[in-house]
Amino acid sequence: MPDSPSRPRAPGTVLPDAVQVAVVGAGPVGLQLAGELALRGIDCAVLEREPRIAQATRALVLHARTLEYFDMRGIAEPFVAAGHRYLHYPLGTARAEASFTTLDSSFAYALALPQHRTEALLQAYARGKGALLVRGAEVTGLLQEADGVVLTVRHAGQVRRIRAAYVAGCDGARGPVRRLAGIPASRSVYPYDVTSIDARLDLDSQQPWSRCARDGMALLLPFGDGRWRIILYDYRPRGTGGAPTGGLDQAETLLRRVSGRDLCLRDVQWISRYRCERVQAGPYRRHRVVLAGDAAHVHPPTGGQGLNTGIADAMSLGWRLASAAADPRHDGLLDAYAKERRQAAERVLRLTGALLHLNAAPSLWACAVRAVGLRTARLPLVRQRLAVALAGLPHVTRADNRLRSGQRVPDLLLRAAPGQGAPGRLFEALRSGHHVHLTPACGTPDPRAADLAHPLLTARSEACRRACVVRPDGHTL
Numbered sequence: 001m002p003d004s005p006s007r008p009r010a011p012g013t014v015l016p017d018a019v020q021v022a023v024v025g026a027g028p029v030g031l032q033l034a035g036e037l038a039l040r041g042i043d044c045a046v047l048e049r050e051p052r053i054a055q056a057t058r059a060l061v062l063h064a065r066t067l068e069y070f071d072m073r074g075i076a077e078p079f080v081a082a083g084h085r086y087l088h089y090p091l092g093t094a095r096a097e098a099s100f101t102t103l104d105s106s107f108a109y110a111l112a113l114p115q116h117r118t119e120a121l122l123q124a125y126a127r128g129k130g131a132l133l134v135r136g137a138e139v140t141g142l143l144q145e146a147d148g149v150v151l152t153v154r155h156a157g158q159v160r161r162i163r164a165a166y167v168a169g170c171d172g173a174r175g176p177v178r179r180l181a182g183i184p185a186s187r188s189v190y191p192y193d194v195t196s197i198d199a200r201l202d203l204d205s206q207q208p209w210s211r212c213a214r215d216g217m218a219l220l221l222p223f224g225d226g227r228w229r230i231i232l233y234d235y236r237p238r239g240t241g242g243a244p245t246g247g248l249d250q251a252e253t254l255l256r257r258v259s260g261r262d263l264c265l266r267d268v269q270w271i272s273r274y275r276c277e278r279v280q281a282g283p284y285r286r287h288r289v290v291l292a293g294d295a296a297h298v299h300p301p302t303g304g305q306g307l308n309t310g311i312a313d314a315m316s317l318g319w320r321l322a323s324a325a326a327d328p329r330h331d332g333l334l335d336a337y338a339k340e341r342r343q344a345a346e347r348v349l350r351l352t353g354a355l356l357h358l359n360a361a362p363s364l365w366a367c368a369v370r371a372v373g374l375r376t377a378r379l380p381l382v383r384q385r386l387a388v389a390l391a392g393l394p395h396v397t398r399a400d401n402r403l404r405s406g407q408r409v410p411d412l413l414l415r416a417a418p419g420q421g422a423p424g425r426l427f428e429a430l431r432s433g434h435h436v437h438l439t440p441a442c443g444t445p446d447p448r449a450a451d452l453a454h455p456l457l458t459a460r461s462e463a464c465r466r467a468c469v470v471r472p473d474g475h476t477l
């Protein structure tokens with residue numbers, strides 16, 4: 001694999017004829033993936049239809065695992081400095097909540113940060129590493145050949161062809177790559193109307209809040225600057241003031257009835273009524289095309305999982321795609337990516353679907369289930385488990401004898417090398433983008449480390465009872 005030092009690239013205005021990897025879409029997932037590829041010296045181009053980052057907020061929440069990934073690349077600080085911390089995620093009544101403060105992570109919270117700010121920071125990182133980003137470049141065609149892919153791209157009034165060894169479809173839920181590659185997907189729509197509003201609210205607290213009542217459910221998420229995202233589920237039958245006629249007045253009325261408070265929405269920036277969908281691509285890979293992010297899976301926005309799951313895709317795909325692009329013998333790594341991340345998306349689809357039903361289902365039967373569910377969610381163990389699932393840390397474990405392949409490894413303290421000052425951390429060692437061979441103070445090395453075909457660092461840790469190889473995405477090999 002080329003291991004050249006990365007160099008900053010200016011905004012691209014010229015389309016190259018050929019690259020090792022073409023990333024379609026400069027949303028958060030495409031940008032994160034481009035940073036991962038450029039970190040490893042891969043010649044990649046991000047092709048983005050839009051001329052600039054859209055200012056719509058969309059995703060608001062970054063969870064702990066996403067911040068851990070950023071920490072593994074040394075870029076967590078500006079996100080944390082710009083965001084607003086949530087200590088819990090409320091489920092509908094007092095004390096029924098996921099409490100992030102108990103998470104076994106340096107980031108024991110969720111971070112509110114509008115998606116366009118996340119994209120701006122990731123764009124700066126990818127460019128800083130040397131990725132080429134071409135805006136105003138719309139992919140309209142894709143042809144798979146034996147040893148590469150030819151993309152048709154509309155750019156600056158011209159139609160051009162770009163050749164790439166691999167194409168990553170990070171073009172979101174409505175992008176063309178999945179369809180052009182002939183990858184099927186299952187899709188269904190949930191039968192609930194959801195209203196989402198970004199506006200100012202006069203509330204003292206700056207923490208998330210929610211209530212379930214007879215008429216509906218309200219979830220309030222603060223931006224941290226006086227603005228709030230208000231999400232409303234209306235249980236009233238249509239024609240009695242309920243969905244789907246709602247404008248701002250109707251939303252305000254429902255908010256007052258559910259909250260029991262005289263809340264007024266001011267400076268409304270955005271209001272939207274929609275139905276959530278559930279989409280899962282069949283395979284995440286066909287020949288030389290791989291999918292990541294919303295191009296591969298779409299979840300209901302409950303629990304703020306979409307962007308976070310996509311960043312995890314990009315971390316899992318980045319080192320594997322870089323390896324495959326540099327050496328065809330590593331092509332099989334992409335199958336492992338497709339399998340691992342499809343299973344992860346299944347878990348997220350189940351979680352977000354269950355939360356949506358809990359929030360939105362209006363029937364009497366659903367109300368009874370909700371009442372039981374909310375009582376259960378007050379139990380400390382349930383609050384903790386739910387937080388772990390939402391935070392994207394399902395495999396929290398100390399590096400011990402039970403480590404299995406693909407498990408998250410926490411940010412262990414490393415032993416200082418002789419002659420060096422302070423000990424480092426595992427996530428700091430992963431900033432190189434290499435695998436890390438973790439060994440206990442005494443004990444035998446992981447035998448797989450000797451045969452590894454990827455660049456490898458070795459580090460000692462007292463917290464690690466058995467040697468293991470940690471992948472560049474922070475999971476065990």
Ligand SMILES: Cc1cc2nc3c(=O)[nH]c(=O)nc-3n(C[C@H](O)[C@H](O)[C@H](O)COP(=O)(O)OP(=O)(O)OC[C@H]3O[C@@H](n4cnc5c(N)ncnc54)[C@H](O)[C@@H]3O)c2cc1C
Nearest residue numbers: 025027029049059060139171172293294304305306307308
């Ligand atoms: C209202 C709302 C609230 C949400 N809240 C949350 C939340 O709190 N937390 C969370 O994690 N997620 C949330 N999400 C989901 C989140 O926004 C998405 O999961 C995330 O944007 C996916 O990132 P992506 O990079 O995969 O796709 P996108 O962000 O959709 O980016 C795809 C990019 O591809 C480009 N593109 C498309 N077609 C082409 C083409 N032909 N050629 C070139 N470029 C193309 C698009 O212009 C776009 O820039 C929310 C979504 C919505 C709509």
